Amino acid sequence: MLNSVLRALAPRTTANAHCDIPCGVYDPVQARVEAESCYKIIQKYNDSADELFRTRCIAVKEERAELTKHHIDVMWHDYFKPEHVEKFPDLHDVCWKASKQASQVKRTTDIAEAQKLLDLIDKIDMMWRETGGPTTTRLQASA
Amino acid sequence: MRRLGPLLGAAFLVVGLTGFVSSRRVMRVAVSGHSMEPGLLDGDWLLVDRGARVGVGDVVIARDPREPGRVIIKRVLHAGTDAQLVLASDHPAHADETIGPVLPPDILGRARFRYWPPSRLGVIR
Numbered sequence: 434m435l436n437s438v439l440r441a442l443a444p445r446t447t448a449n450a451h452c453d454i455p456c457g458v459y460d461p462v463q464a465r466v467e468a469e470s471c472y473k474i475i476q477k478y479n480d481s482a483d484e485l486f487r488t489r490c491i492a493v494k495e496e497r498a499e500l501t502k503h504h505i506d507v508m509w510h511d512y513f514k515p516e517h518v519e520k521f522p523d524l525h526d527v528c529w530k531a532s533k534q535a536s537q538v539k540r541t542t543d544i545a546e547a548q549k550l551l552d553l554i555d556k557i558d559m560m561w562r563e564t565g566g567p568t569t570t571r572l573q574a575s576a
Numbered sequence: 577m578r579r580l581g582p583l584l585g586a587a588f589l590v591v592g593l594t595g596f597v598s599s600r601r602v603m604r605v606a607v608s609g610h611s612m613e614p615g616l617l618d619g620d621w622l623l624v625d626r627g628a629r630v631g632v633g634d635v636v637i638a639r640d641p642r643e644p645g646r647v648i649i650k651r652v653l654h655a656g657t658d659a660q661l662v663l664a665s666d667h668p669a670h671a672d673e674t675i676g677p678v679l680p681p682d683i684l685g686r687a688r689f690r691y692w693p694p695s696r697l698g699v700i701r
Contacts, residue, residue, distance in 0.1 A: 442691070444604035444621050448637050448649035450665070451609035510641040510676060515654045515662055525658060525677065 459512035459570040461558040464504035464531075468554055470497040471538050472547040479542065495539050501550065502535035508557055517564045527556045601627050603685055605637055605649070611665035612649055615701070621692035622649075622700065628686035631655060635700050638663065639682040641675065649687065650675060 471494050478490035509528035518524045531553035538550050561567075603624040607616050612635070616622075624637050632652050638661075640646035650663035653674060661683065662676035687700045 439692075442604070442621070444606040446603060446605045446637075446647055447608045448605040448622075448647050448687075449609055449640070450607050450612040450616060450618070450649050506641070513677075514674065515656065518656060525656075525660065 457570060458572070459508060459561070459566060461504070461508055461554055461561050464501050464508065464554050465551070465558065467497045467501040467504060468535070468538070468547065468550045470494075471501065472544065472551060475538075475542050475544050475547050479544070491542075494542075498535050498539035501538070501554075502532055505531045505535060505554065505557065508561065512561065512566065512570065513564075517560065520564065521560050524560055527553060527560070531557060601625065603637070605647070605687070607649060611667045611670055612651070613667050615666055616649070616687075616690075617696075619693075620690050620696070622687045623689040623691055624685040625688045626685040628688070630661070630683055630686050635687040636661070636663065637684040637687060638678050639684065641678055641682065647684065648675065 474490050474494045474497065478487050478494070481487055481490070505528060509525075509532070513524055513528070521527075531550065534546070534550040534553055537546050561570075603626055605622050605624055607618060607620040607622065610618055616635070628634075630636050630652060632655050634652050635649065636652055637647060637649055640648045648663070651666055652661050653664040654662040654676075656662075656677065659680045660677035661680075662674050663678060664670075664674050690696055690698055690700060
């Protein structure tokens with residue numbers, strides 16, 4: 434009887450309380466490189482008449498845009514802290530728009546949309562620099 | 577009839593408790609891991625209030641913003657004016673690690689009560 438009751442009361446969801454060990458290395462350049470790939474691929478797509486090549490362009494662009502989105506989200510969720518939001522009140526808005534823009538680039542071949550994504554990543558880069566990111570999150574070159 | 581009294585009482589208690597923890601507002605979760613020690617231990621079973629208001633200091637269940645599909649249990653460290661939360665572990669070795677911002681739709685509820693093991697039955701603080 435006790436086993437039946439326990440089975441009925443057993444949780445169906447596991448909540449992870451595992452220790453998180455982030456490496457602490459953050460740099461928007463990861464997002465920038467993937468977004469530049471999207472930009473260049475859209476250029477090549479629009480310049481080509483080869484249908485097979487254009488199909489490959491679409492597939493690779495979607496993959497790169499997804500990586501861009503991932504790197505933006507890592508900056509947003511893991512690097513930026515409440516004190517950074519105090520310094521840049523539009524921080525959440527910029528990151529949110531950049532993440533959405535990466536999704537937009539995934540579904541378009543409009544080069545202007547890829548440029549908008551680069552501009553938003555540059556804003557994130559500026560906030561990363563202004564909050565000391567280059568010195569606190571990257572390994573410094575040995576003398 | 578005297579013998580039936582305690583049995584009926586226990587039966588009502590079991591049925592009542594089962595009904596309560598099975599309601600839609602309450603979610604049952606099992607803790608996995610050690611980052612919420614010493615308050616919550618690996619294997620604890622908790623009742624989570626899905627409709628509760630959540631604020632700084634509350635233990636919450638949330639979708640992990642870094643990994644879709646993963647559910648985490650953490651304590652609210654900071655609440656922004658836009659209702660976005662920053663979460664942290666209780667374990668002293670991980671006090672400087674934060675997760676967030678977590679958006680309000682990704683907060684699944686507030687952990688209220690530990691119902692297993694019986695030796696550690698009690699309210700979550």
